Amino acid sequence: MKTEAQYIEFVNSLHDTVYRLARSIIMDDAEAEDIVQDLFERVWRARDTVLTNQYPRAYVCRMAHNLAIDRQRAKQRAQSFICVDGVMPTADGEHETTTKDMASLTRRLIAGLPEKQRVAIHMRDVEGYEIEEIAALLECDEASVRMNLSRARKSVREQLIKLMNYGVK
Amino acid sequence: MELSRVKILVDRYFDGLTSLDEEQELARYFAKNSDIPEEYQAVKMMFASFDTLREDTPKDKVEVKRRKAFTISRRWIVGVAAVAAILIGVAVAITPTEDSIDIPVQAEPDYVCYVGGVKIEDDQLAYAEASRLLSVVSEDMQSAMAEINRLTYYNIVK
Structure with a gap:
């Protein structure tokens, strides 16, 4: 898979995935698009390494993840800025339950998770990656991925239940 | 899907043990059924949110070819600039300054x-x-x- 056509096809197939992964970390549309552009240049330069990797998708996602983390740290965007309370029940207790709002809320809850949990739940539940690919991305074993995935799912569910209960009180 | 089956899959899901097929089975169940037990409402919200997040795409697609061409072009520019810088450096290094000029003053001989x-x-x-x-x-x-x-x-x- 080293020809230019194969490279372009491969990269295009990952475009939206790496964008969403970067966005889940950086929480900014424009920043995520910049990361994708930067990423594709790097992937082109390292195409021989990338395309011969056992898990090329995971390898590229790992690159995207690291770029997003670096950029986030560089801009000192601590996750503390993610304020769940800010998007939750309105003053009169009414709860907005549109799908879009729920998705936005879930995204923020995921963004507030520890790094490995965040990547695990995003790559599995949003992108539908196999556990072994996520293990390659996170550079850990599959048992560790399942553990982080479990914790992430439970954490998101618990926070959602708390917020839902708060909304009906 | 039977509720007992849902419970088994949900438990396995939160233990991180479900396969992709089982997770899709759960997603379909929560998407198609409106009478979901109260205890699974948060799970339904999670699956609905994942579906929405999956549709999140960038406004502008990165044009791979254009980026590649830009990369090559930039490499050329950087390469040419580097060579020019080296040449200028060498020229400056070998050009004697006014202070360093040491031309021996030697009069033409009157007799030979x-x-x-x-x-x-x-x-x-x-x-x-x-x-x-x-x-x-x-x-x-x-x-x-x-x-x-x-x-x-x-x-x-x-």
């Missing part, structure tokens, strides 16, 4: 002579050597002239 094919540029030495040679020539000339005068005298006398 060749002795046995060897060029002598030292003024005094050349002058002395030329004078010596001219003296020798002069003495030889005087000697020759004396000899000529003597022979002329004999011829006349005879």
Whole structure:
């Protein structure tokens, strides 16, 4: 898979995935698009390494993840800025339950998770990656991925239940 | 799907043990059923949110070819700039500054002579050597002239 056509096809197939992964970390549309552009240049330069990797998708996602983390740290965007309370029940207790709002809320809850949990739940539940690919991305074993995935799912569910209960009180 | 089956899958899901197929089965169940038990409402919200997040795409697609071309172009520019910088650096390094100019002041010799094919540029030495040679020539000339005068005298006398 080293020809230019194969490279372009491969990269295009990952475009939206790496964008969403970067966005889940950086929480900014424009920043995520910049990361994708930067990423594709790097992937082109390292195409021989990338395309011969056992898990090329995971390898590229790992690159995207690291770029997003670096950029986030560089801009000192601590996750503390993610304020769940800010998007939750309105003053009169009414709860907005549109799908879009729920998705936005879930995204923020995921963004507030520890790094490995965040990547695990995003790559599995949003992108539908196999556990072994996520293990390659996170550079850990599959048992560790399942553990982080479990914790992430439970954490998101618990926070959602708390917020839902708060909304009906 | 039976509720018992849902419970098993949900438990396995939150333990991180479900396969992708099982997770899709759960997603379909929560998407199609409106009468979900209260305990699974949060799970339904999670699956609905994942579906929405999956549709999240960037406004502008990165054009891979254009980016690649840009990369190559930039490499050329950087390469040419690097070579130019090196050449300029070398030129600056080898160009003597005003302070470092050390041109030996050497006057043109007033006298030059060749002795046995060897060029002598030292003024005094050349002058002395030329004078010596001219003296020798002069003495030889005087000697020759004396000899000529003597022979002329004999011829006349005879």
